[in-house]
Each structure stands twice: as structure tokens, then as C-alpha cells.
Amino acid sequence: MRNKGLLSCGAVTAVEDKCKRLLGALSDYVDGEAEEAICAEIERHLAECENCRIVVDTLSKTVYLYRHLEPAPLPAAVRVRLFKRLNLEEYI
Numbered sequence: 001m002r003n004k005g006l007l008s009c010g011a012v013t014a015v016e017d018k019c020k021r022l023l024g025a026l027s028d029y030v031d032g033e034a035e036e037a038i039c040a041e042i043e044r045h046l047a048e049c050e051n052c053r054i055v056v057d058t059l060s061k062t063v064y065l066y067r068h069l070e071p072a073p074l075p076a077a078v079r080v081r082l083f084k085r086l087n088l089e090e091y092i
């Protein structure tokens with residue numbers, strides 16, 4: 001569905017179409033798994049598109065945190081309540 005609001009000028013629409021096309025490849029790009037030609041295209045686009053830069057930046061940080069942070073330990077009281085709720089008291 002095309003947005004016919006304030007941003008319907010040709011230039012903006014062309015950029016948005018490119019964004020949509022590249023967004024599909026961004027997760028591969030952040031994982032370092034995108035093909036070289038696609039990487040080059042994404043990097044060219046990122047140089048001129050702040051919106052996509054923000055998306056890539058946020059995605060990279062999320063992936064980094066997901067991979068590098070230790071899982072938070074479950075507080076003992078929460079663990080007891082959780083296990084009781086799940087009828088797993090014998091495992092507490």
C-alpha cells in the first residue's frame with residue numbers, strides 16, 4: 001500500500017523503495033552473511049540514507065547484546081514462584 005501523504009514526491013518514493021528492497025538483506029548484512037555485491041549496494045545506500053543507517057546500527061547493537069551478554073540470573077524468589085506456578089516444586 002502506497003502512502004499518499006506528505007511524502008509522495010518521486011525522489012522520496014524512490015529512496016523508500018530502495019530501503020524496502022535492502023531491508024530484506026540487512027539481517028544477512030549485519031550477520032556478515034550477505035553476498036559481496038549486496039554488501040556493496042547496502043553500504044552505498046547507507047552512505048546516503050540516515051533511516052537505514054539507524055536500522056543497521058540498532059540491529060548490530062541488538063545482535064551484539066544478544067551474543068555477548070550473559071543471561072540474567074533468575075532471583076531465587078521469582079524462581080520459587082515460577083516453579084510453583086508450573087507445578088514443578090520438586091525441582092526447586
Ligand SMILES: [Zn+2]
Binds near residue numbers: 015019052
Ligand atoms: Zn534507506
